[in-house]
Amino acid sequence: MSEKIIRLRAAAPSEEHVFKIKYADLLNPEQLAAVTHRDGPILVVAGAGSGKTRTLIYRVARLIESGVPPGSILLLTFTRRAATEMLRRAEEIVGDRAGKVAGGTFHSFANTVLRRMGSMIELAPNYTILDRSDSEDVINLIRTRMGLGSRERRFPKKGTVAEAISMARNKRQTLEVEIEADFPHLFEHLSEIMELARQYEDYKRERGLLDYDDLLYRLAELLEQHERARRRMSDTYRYIMIDEYQDTNLIQADLVRLLGAEHRNVMAVGDDAQSIYSFRGANFRNIMDFPALFPGAKVVKLEENYRSTQGILDLANDVLSRARDKYTKTLFTKRAGEFRPILVRAPDEHMQSRFVAQRILELREEGADLNEIAVLFRSSFHSFDLELELQRRGIPFIKRGGFKFIEAAHIKDVLAHLRVIANPADAVSWLRVLAIIKGIGPRTAGPAADAIATSRDPAGALAQLGTSARGGSQSGLKRLGAMLAELRRPGIRPADQIAVVLEYYAPLMREAYADDHPRRERDLEHFQNLSERYRSLEQMLADMALEPPTDSLAGVLAADPDDECVTLSTIHSAKGLEWKAVFIIWAADGRFPGPQSIDEGSLEEERRLMYVASTRARDELYLSYPIYMFDRNFGHTMGRASRFIEDVPIELLPTATLAEEEDAAD
DNA sequence: TACAAGTAAGTTTTT
DNA sequence: CTTACTTGTA
Numbered sequence: 001m002s003e004k005i006i007r008l009r010a011a012a013p014s015e016e017h018v019f020k021i022k023y024a025d026l027l028n029p030e031q032l033a034a035v036t037h038r039d040g041p042i043l044v045v046a047g048a049g050s051g052k053t054r055t056l057i058y059r060v061a062r063l064i065e066s067g068v069p070p071g072s073i074l075l076l077t078f079t080r081r082a083a084t085e086m087l088r089r090a091e092e093i094v095g096d097r098a099g100k101v102a103g104g105t106f107h108s109f110a111n112t113v114l115r116r117m118g119s120m121i122e123l124a125p126n127y128t129i130l131d132r133s134d135s136e137d138v139i140n141l142i143r144t145r146m147g148l149g150s151r152e153r154r155f156p157k158k159g160t161v162a163e164a165i166s167m168a169r170n171k172r173q174t175l176e177v178e179i180e181a182d183f184p185h186l187f188e189h190l191s192e193i194m195e196l197a198r199q200y201e202d203y204k205r206e207r208g209l210l211d212y213d214d215l216l217y218r219l220a221e222l223l224e225q226h227e228r229a230r231r232r233m234s235d236t237y238r239y240i241m242i243d244e245y246q247d248t249n250l251i252q253a254d255l256v257r258l259l260g261a262e263h264r265n266v267m268a269v270g271d272d273a274q275s276i277y278s279f280r281g282a283n284f285r286n287i288m289d290f291p292a293l294f295p296g297a298k299v300v301k302l303e304e305n306y307r308s309t310q311g312i313l314d315l316a317n318d319v320l321s322r323a324r325d326k327y328t329k330t331l332f333t334k335r336a337g338e339f340r341p342i343l344v345r346a347p348d349e350h351m352q353s354r355f356v357a358q359r360i361l362e363l364r365e366e367g368a369d370l371n372e373i374a375v376l377f378r379s380s381f382h383s384f385d386l387e388l389e390l391q392r393r394g395i396p397f398i399k400r401g402g403f404k405f406i407e408a409a410h411i412k413d414v415l416a417h418l419r420v421i422a423n424p425a426d427a428v429s430w431l432r433v434l435a436i437i438k439g440i441g442p443r444t445a446g447p448a449a450d451a452i453a454t455s456r457d458p459a460g461a462l463a464q465l466g467t468s469a470r471g472g473s474q475s476g477l478k479r480l481g482a483m484l485a486e487l488r489r490p491g492i493r494p495a496d497q498i499a500v501v502l503e504y505y506a507p508l509m510r511e512a513y514a515d516d517h518p519r520r521e522r523d524l525e526h527f528q529n530l531s532e533r534y535r536s537l538e539q540m541l542a543d544m545a546l547e548p549p550t551d552s553l554a555g556v557l558a559a560d561p562d563d564e565c566v567t568l569s570t571i572h573s574a575k576g577l578e579w580k581a582v583f584i585i586w587a588a589d590g591r592f593p594g595p596q597s598i599d600e601g602s603l604e605e606e607r608r609l610m611y612v613a614s615t616r617a618r619d620e621l622y623l624s625y626p627i628y629m630f631d632r633n634f635g636h637t638m639g640r641a642s643r644f645i646e647d648v649p650i651e652l653l654p655t656a657t658l659a660e661e662e663d664a665a666d
Numbered sequence: 667t668a669c670a671a672g673t674a675a676g677t678t679t680t681t
Numbered sequence: 682c683t684t685a686c687t688t689g690t691a
Contacts, residue, residue, distance in 0.1 A: 079681085107681050132680080157676090157685080212681050279679060379678050381682095401679080441668045546681070572679045594678060609679085 019065050021093060027051075027058060034300045035059045037267070038066065041260070041294030043245075044269040045287070047331050048316070048615035049307030049578065052269055053086060056241060059267065060090045060101060063239055070100035074237040074259075078244040080104050080547040082576055086243075102237065106252050107212060108546045110219040114210075115538075117229055121222050126538070127208040128419050128426040129545035133407060135200075135211045136162045137428055141446065142199045148192055156186050156193075165197050169213045170281025172250045207453055208425045216251045223258040234262035244576070245270030245290065249281040257293050264294055273320055273329060276572060276609050278602075303329055305615075307578055309337035312621050314652050316614045319644050324604050331615075341614070341621035343587070343641065343655045349626045351658050353389040356583050359622065360395055360566060363581055370396065372580035374567040376613045378592035378606075382585060383568045396563050401570030406548035410509055410520045411527055415544060417501045418494075420458070421487045422537055427453035436508055437480060439473035459484065479504065494540045495531045502528065571613045582617035584610075587642045588625035610644040623653070 023035055031051055034044045035058045046052035056075070064070055077083040083103035090098035102109075115125050130138065140158040148155045164186060168178035175194050179186050186193060204210065210218065223230045240260055242248070245268040248256070260266035268290050275284030291297040305313055313331045346352035360373055377383055380402025390397050405411065416432035423429075430449035434440050440448075448465055455461035459481065466477035483504040487497050502524055509524075510517045530549065534540035567579065586592055593606035614621060629639040640646070645653060 105681065154685095159684095215681085277680075280681075381677080404680095439668075443667060570679065596678070605679095 019062070021058070021061060021065065023058060023062065027055070028302075028304060030300055030302050030304075031055045031058070034267075034302075035062050037298060037300075038063075039263075039265055041264050041290075041297035042267045043287070043290045043297050043299045044267065044302065045299065045329075046269055046271055046302040047305060047329050048271060048274060048612070049305040049331070050302035051304075051306055052243075052271075052302065053089075053576070055302065056243060056269060057086055057090045057093065059241065060086070060098060061094045064090075064094050064097055068239060070097045071102065072236060072238040073101045074109070074240045075101055075103035076106055076109060076240070076242045077103065078105065078247060078575065080108060082243065105546065106248075106255065107215050108542075110215040110255075111542055111546060113219055113233070114215065114222070115542075117222060117232075118218070120226050120229055121218060123210075123218060124208050124423075124425075126423045127210050128423045128429065129215070129542060130204070130209050130211040130428065131407075131545050132162065132212070133412070134209075134428050135166075137431070138203055138209070139165075139196065139200055141428075141431070142196055142203060144442075144446075146192070146196060146199070148196070156189060160186065161193055161196065164193065165200065166211075166213055167279075167281055169217065170249045170251065171283075203427075206425075207427050208423050209428065213251075216255065220251060220254050220258065223255070230258060231262065233259055238263055239265045239267075241267045241269070243269050244274075246272050246275040246284050246287045247277040247280075247282040248286050249283060250286070253286050253289070253293060260294065266294060271329075273323075273608060274575070274612050276575070276605060276612055278605050301329070303331065305331040305333040306335070307618050308333060308615060308621075309335050309339050309619060311337065311340040311652075312614065312617050315341045315621070315645075315648060316611055318648050318652055319607065319614065320611050322644075322647070323607055324600070337619070339620060340651075341617075341623060341653055343645065343653050344622060344624040345641075345655060345657050346624055346626045347658060348628045349385050349630075350389070352585060352624050352626050353386040355624060355658055356386055356585060356622075357389045357393050357395060359583070360390075361393070363620075368580060370564040370566050373583075374569060374574065374577075374579040374581075374616065375583040375585060376569055376571050376574050376616065377585050378571060378594060378609070380570055382591060386585065387568065390566070396565035397568050398565050399568040401573035404548055405523065405526070406544055408520070408523060410505075410513065411523060413509070414498065414501050414505055414524065414527065415541070417484070417487070417505070418497060418537060419541060421484065421497070422541055424458040425453050433480065436505075436512070437473055437476035438508075438511075439476065444473075459488075494534045494537045495528065497537065498528050498531050571609050574616055575612060578616050578618055580618050581620040581622075582613070583622045583624065584613050585624050586626075587623040587645060588629060588639045589641065589643050589646075590629065590637075590639070591625075592642050593644075607644050610642065 023032055027035055031054065034042065034055050044055060046055065060073060060075065063073055075083055075086065077086070087098055087101055087103055090101070111129065114123060118125055136158040139162050143155060143158065160183070164179055164183050165175065167182060168175045171178065175197055176190060179190055179193065204214065223233065237259065240256070242256060256266060268287065270287045272284045272287050275282060291299065310333055313333055317330055344355055346355055356375060363373060364370060375383065375386060383399065387399070413432060413436060416429040419426050419429040420433055427449050430452050431445050434445040434449055435442065452458050452461045452465070462477065462481050466474055466481060483500060486500050506521070509520060513520055531540060592610070593603060597603055597606045623645060625639055625641055627639050629637050
């Protein structure tokens with residue numbers, strides 16, 4: 001006869017006294033609801049400036065305080081910067097425990113997992129990550145090999161083909177559907193492009209290459225096909241948070257579904273009105289569909305804005321109110337202030353630049369920190385004239401977005417040498433490495449690169465090539481072989497490897513870029529400095545592909561990063577950031593929206609972009625455009641205000657015109 | 667066959 | 682400014 005057992009349950013530590021942080025005092029009721037939510041799916045729809053980041057940070061703190069091990073929290077963000085910044089702020093609240101939280105972009109997370117578990121799906125752990133231009137190089141190579149693009153029938157450019165292929169994958173569509181919908185002008189080449197895409201896939205698989213899309217696809221493949229991997233992931237990461245959910249695409253949503261399937265502890269945070277990445281396959285409907293992905297998801301809305309003054313919000317709301325898809329959100333604030341944004345009509349581009357520079361100097365006089373000022377624009381080249389003007393007046397700035405340091409040909413050259421060390425099967429990098437040598441052109445380099453990459457003994461294959469090669473290339477190949485041997489020295493640090501490459505590459509570069517090699521040499525020095533942080537070559541290469549230094553080339557040279565400086569940024573790169581004073585330049589039809597955004601779908605996205613731009617400002621917002629615009633196609637034309645602000649009532653957006661100062665006594 | 671030099675045309679946003 | 686393609690030269 002067994003005795004009956006009565007089990008005692010531990011008292012639920014439900015009350016707030018367990019927590020050191022007084023959440024209720026620090027957060028509004030909606031934020032609090034999101035922060036104190038513990039288990040199960042939750043969607044936080046957070047308007048611009050509504051304390052979204054704050055909410056995420058306190059949720060991390062709260063989970064940690066509740067006894068959740070920091071290592072079992074995964075924070076997926078749009079950039080690594082965003083993740084590190086959030087975790088830094090969480091550390092200020094709960095101490096360095098927060099540093100153990102796993103965080104990064106979808107791509108970097110996928111990379112970490114695939115390096116560790118990729119062998120389960122026949123993926124060698126030393127794969128190389130192809131950035132966009134690498135992919136284009138591969139596509140170009142295959143195109144030439146297929147004999148496409150003869151004189152009679154022009155073939156689309158590699159960039160366009162790469163874009164179509166990537167877009168199809170990001171939207172989970174067949175190439176055929178994608179091309180028909182978004183690239184109708186490529187339709188006549190459909191069958192060739194499809195064959196090219198097939199060969200591109202094979203090429204990557206055979207040579208251990210992964211492009212950005214592969215990182216996501218192969219992680220999904222791993223999780224879908226291997227119960228064990230899926231279990232391990234969801235055991236490791238019990239709590240998942242995703243920031244900027246409106247800019248995820250279907251594969252990313254799939255990854256979230258797979259990662260959260262076991263425990264369903266998933267928090268998605270985003271704002272449908274700020275969806276600006278559809279060109280990357282993002283779909284703002286994703287955020288609406290979150291409750292369908294995780295039925296029973298709690299939904300919290302944050303609508304109170306803590307960032308901007310009412311005048312700025314009035315303009316932002318007005319821009320959004322004309323959107324085709326009506327959003328229910330209307331931002332409001334309790335912040336007092338009479339400031340109204342102003343639309344400045346400049347006679348020409350240079351006057352616009354002078355206005356911005358002058359106003360920046362005035363703001364500094366008024367006591368503003370230069371770090372609190374930003375100039376935003378639709379396309380990276382819109383700031384060229386302003387950059388010159390700022391330089392002329394000695395106003396320090398950094399530029400974000402646009403052409404990146406890492407994309408410069410000479411940096412890519414140096415990286416290619418390191419990449420063939422990390423992954424000898426990386427034929428794209430071999431191609432680059434070989435083509436640098438004098439006497440070797442594309443005709444020779446192509447097959448040679450493939451021979452080396454697929455060889456069991458790449459170093460031997462290279463040496464053999466050196467002896468059989470004709471003419472002048474022999475000595476070059478010999479030098480390359482010797483240099484690579486030195487790179488393979490066991491225990492060598494990445495920074496020293498770069499030093500070895502530079503010694504070899506510098507003379508070659510001086511010849512190849514005779515006109516401007518001093519500038520490029522400074523870049524290489526900068527690169528060498530960057531590399532000092534790394535202890536593993538693999539990590540450095542992955543970082544360079546996934547989270548390259550965000551400063552563009554111009555910015556690196558223009559300012560010491562420690563100094564106070566104005567930020568120039570594309571609107572895309574300004575996402576999630578805020579400044580005291582913001583200028584939006586080139587707010588002109590034909591630039592913003594640009595000439596390629598004439599269809600209704602992309603116009604809607606451009607409008608959201610204007611919304612994002614204007615909600616970056618806390619206290620002051622200036623929009624401007626030049627009246628006389630020079631256009632390559634139309635010559636000089638009269639500029640008009642961007643259609644997104646054209647109909648804004650003048651009370652919400654007063655205008656001003658620039659005039660030269662009268663010549664007073666000097 | 668490799669490559670320099672010259673011409674013509676296209677140019678968003680990013681992991 | 683970059684890239685793609687042509688032409689001329691070694």
